[in-house]
Amino acid sequence: MGKLQDQVAIITGGVSGIGAETARLFISEGAKVVVVDLNEDKGKALEKELQALHAEALFIKADITSEEEVANIFKQTVETFGKVDVVxxxxxxxxxxxTHDLDYADWRKTVNVDLDGVFLVARESIREMLKTGxxxxxxxxxxxxxxGSPGSAAYNAAKGGVINLTRSLALEYAEQNIRxxxxxxxxxxxxxxPEESKQVLAESTPLKRLGTSEEMAKAVLFLASDDSSFMTGNSLTVDGGYTAQ
Ligand SMILES: NC(=O)c1ccc[n+]([C@@H]2O[C@H](COP(=O)([O-])OP(=O)(O)OC[C@H]3O[C@@H](n4cnc5c(N)ncnc54)[C@H](O)[C@@H]3O)[C@@H](O)[C@H]2O)c1
Incomplete structure (x- = not known):
């Protein structure tokens, strides 16, 4: 029995990097996986790869900053697989x-995807999970x-927002069994x-290398499965020691 046997999981940003590796690991743990992304070519290719493993997998093209498209992800998932257990x-x-050269439109674009989009997907997840317990x-x-880091004000503000959004939602829905x-x-x-930054960033990390998507996927599986059954509102840092400095 896999750690996510027969559970239905939605993964946004699921066709590349951390998301795609998590899709592969979730499938190997028995989940039915819905992969969501803007990139249709990569999405169709990953859907084929996962289905070739005799897994139940579906790609949905959607933009997480669109309320309508986010609602449709959940509608299609429930129509196909009947429920949503993990997002x-x-x-x-x-x-x-x-920052002195950052246009307001660029600030808003980053915050729109990295914080507003996370809110929209979380809200729709909660709506669905409230129906199923x-x-x-x-x-x-x-x-x-x-x-913090210089030159990434919008990204850092959005990601800090995600950490406290996570705490707030966890408290709000703990009694409804949503971790x-x-x-x-x-x-x-x-x-x-960017390729040209990789060596410098690896050097700045105490473990002297970049992390891998496989390592992130294992941490996501831990948070998704009963292995973390007493955790909610937590933000798990997996950074090769960077923030210990
Ligand atoms: N790689 C890192 O070093 C790192 C570090 C910290 C946090 N993260 C975070 O991890 C997450 C995954 O990033 P990754 O490193 O795998 O990068 P990635 O670029 O490989 O994957 C991100 C995916 O998100 C999709 N995406 C972007 N905007 C979207 C939208 N509006 N709607 C739907 N899909 C959209 C992209 O098409 C892409 O497939 C991101 O939230 C990123 O900020 C990554």
Whole structure:
């Protein structure tokens, strides 16, 4: 029996990096997985890869900043698989720009995806889980929700927001059996990190390397499964020691 046997999981930002690796691990643990992303080509390819493992998997193209599209993710998931047990609320974008040169529109774009989008997916998850008696939500924040860094004001503000959103929602829905935690990755080797920055970022990490998406997926599985049954409102930092400095 897998750790998520017969559970239905939605993964946003699910076709690349941390999300895609989590989809593969969830499938290997017995889950039925709905992968959500803007990128249709990668989404169709991953859906095929997962279905080839005789797994129940579905790709839905959606933008997490659209209320209508987020509602449709849950409608389609329930129509296909009957329920929603786990939501990995993970889609996000990076943004680097000196604050004195940061346009308000760019600030809003980052906060719109990295905080508003997380709220919209969490709200819809809660609406669905209230109908079925509970579930688990994992929001992807970042180590940059705990500490600051120059040139990423919007990203860091949004990720800090995700950490406290997680605490607030966890308290609000604890009695309804909905556990809500966050994952705070350090520097992870995914397409969100520019190739030319990878060596410097690895050097700045105490373990002297980037983390892998596989390592993040294991932490997400822990938060999604009964292994973390007494955890809610927590933000789990998996950063190679970066924030211990
Ligand atoms: N890689 C890192 O070093 C790192 C560190 C800390 C936090 N994170 C966070 O981890 C999460 C996953 O990032 P990743 O590193 O796997 O990067 P990634 O770029 O490989 O994956 C992010 C995915 O999100 C999707 N996405 C972006 N905007 C979307 C939207 N509006 N609607 C739907 N999908 C959207 C992208 O198409 C992409 O497939 C993000 O929230 C990111 O901020 C990553």
């Amino acid at each position: 990995f609320n993970n889609a996000g974008i990076g943004a680097i720009q000196s 509970g579930g688990t939500i994992i929001n992807t924040a970042s180590m940059y929700g705990w500490v 809500i935690n966050a994952l705070c990755p350090g520097y992870i080797d995914t397409p969100i990190i």
